[in-house]
């Protein structure tokens with residue numbers, strides 16, 4: 001081992017006479033000749049930092065080198081290292097390098113190029129062993145070029161020119177990444193910068209030299225991809241608060257009795273699975289028991305739809321006003337439009353002594369479950385995806401993107417059903433609409449304890465609100481799991 005730092009050495013040719021040298025430290029000297037000596041056979045670590053070197057040369061004769069420190073010199077290009085297959089640690093901080101090159105064949109675990117003139121990250125794609133990368137104090141604008149470095153645990157990009165949060169997507173799949181430094185980049189002024197980065201890179205434990213807390217992780221997920229439960233809780237809270245701010249109104253028809261809640265039936269499933277038509281037909285056939293609960297929506301009517309029959313079609317402004325007036329039990333945004341169920345809609349049905357039948361998306365179900373209502377929930381499930389897609393296409397109402405979205409949500413329903421046994425009271429496959437209706441009809445008859453009537457007789461139970469309630473909520477529930 002030879003240590004001669006902080007001298008005025010210019011020439012190192014004497015090292016040629018030290019064939020067993022393993023470690024050489026000649027930092028802070030005046031050397032300009034890069035490796036100007038005969039190669040000691042086992043030379044492993046060299047520190048040439050703070051010297052006057054400008055040009056690298058072929059180091060194939062120095063094949064044992066594992067650590068090379070060349071900080072604070074004047075190199076403008078990386079070259080000659082191709083044969084140094086044992087080199088794992090390379091530091092070239094504060095040189096004049098403007099392009100990363102000549103590293104592809106190395107097995108580096110540590111690379112430092114701090115304080116150079118780099119504008120982009122390139123030439124690193126083969127450094128699969130890289131664990132620590134320091135590219136601070138350069139002019140880098142994008143994180144592209146890092147996406148395949150799966151062992152990276154630490155990246156320092158302080159003082160660069162990264163502007164967009166979306167750049168983090170390039171390092172999203174680096175599951176071992178724990179420490180990221182983006183201090184003094186323009187990205188820092190982006191709104192909610194820290195939460196967005198924490199959300200995109202959920203394995204980080206340190207961001208910008210500050211520990212990422214569990215609270216930050218939870219808030220970031222709740223902000224950018226809230227679980228259905230959280231969305232529902234917020235939705236419920238919003239409507240409850242607005243409702244409490246209004247003069248109290250007594251909704252006497254839907255008030256639950258001491259024993260039974262007001263009876264409701266909710267059909268749920270992905271858009272276009274046929275639940276709206278099923279709900280209408282059910283209410284027609286069982287008109288003594290059910291009526292269709294009319295939701296509000298800001299979307300325009302489709303051909304054949306009628307105001308106050310399929311929906312209350314309202315403007316976005318009216319919808320917002322209704323929210324502030326505490327009218328809704330739940331609302332939801334779907335496909336860029338608002339949908340909501342008002343207490344009044346249910347009350348209108350209840351006043352007739354009937355049970356309310358509505359259809360809604362899964363988020364609506366989550367919200368409704370937070371309310372005082374306790375409906376039966378029936379999931380209409382398209383198990384044949386292609387058939388479901390064809391049906392959506394043949395409706396001629398949806399764009400390809402809307403169809404994709406509806407299809408992608410099938411899994412959301414399936415997952416909810418798998419993970420939350422009993423969440424849906426029943427699941428009915430809806431690949432064939434007529435069959436689905438017959439199953440639904442049979443189920444409702446079971447709910448209502450109705451026997452098939454012999455021709456011409458009419459021996460139905462009296463359809464008052466309480467008796468439907470008793471039937472809907474006391475008969476046995478058949479759970480069908482996917």
Ligand SMILES: Nc1ncnc2c1ncn2[C@@H]1O[C@H](COP(=O)(O)OP(=O)(O)OP(=O)(O)O)[C@@H](O)[C@H]1O
Pocket residue numbers: 269270271272273274275276277295296299330331332334339340341359360361362363364365
């Ligand atoms: N109050 C509500 N809360 C949550 N979802 C709702 C509500 N009202 C309607 N929806 C649902 O929003 C989705 C979009 O409604 P829209 O009426 O545009 O659907 P659609 O194209 O006619 O398909 P569908 O036949 O399933 O109703 C549907 O799945 C519908 O069931």
